[in-house]
Amino acid sequence: MEMLKVSAQSNPKSVAGALAAVLREKGSAELQAVGAGAVNQSIKAIAIARGFVAPNGIDLVTIPAFTEITIDGEERTSIRFIVEPR
């Protein structure tokens, strides 16, 4: 599954566009966010992407999950969003 990293500085509309492109090509996508700002931008991106793919008959849903990642040698908990048609 294609994984897009989202930061607090990411533009939700740009992420939504990338997400819609991956969804149309692969059928599902994944976002990864570390921190409240990144999670917030991810959710906005998913809400916007719903509008992008709705005309293609896709009703987008997301499954949030915790995942451990290593950043600069430190263990951090990130949120992974699996984004799929219902």
Added chain:
Amino acid sequence: MEMLKVSAQSNPKSVAGALAAVLREKGSAELQAVGAGAVNQSIKAIAIARGFVAPNGIDLVTIPAFTEITIDGEERTSIRFIVEPR
């Protein structure tokens, strides 16, 4: 649909418990969050609630949506999470 308000100070595990209770009783639930901190706690709560209802055979997904609300006479954009079995 029952609506639970989540703030940046909300305890994700407590929200998850309330969410699971509403889901078992009504079949679906809604969270409302204003701001990045509240969105982050909502997402954690949904991820935790997935584990609470999985033994009941429920595969929980969420649909994020923008919604306009009025707080102290000011228009604010909040995020509404529709939480449902897949």
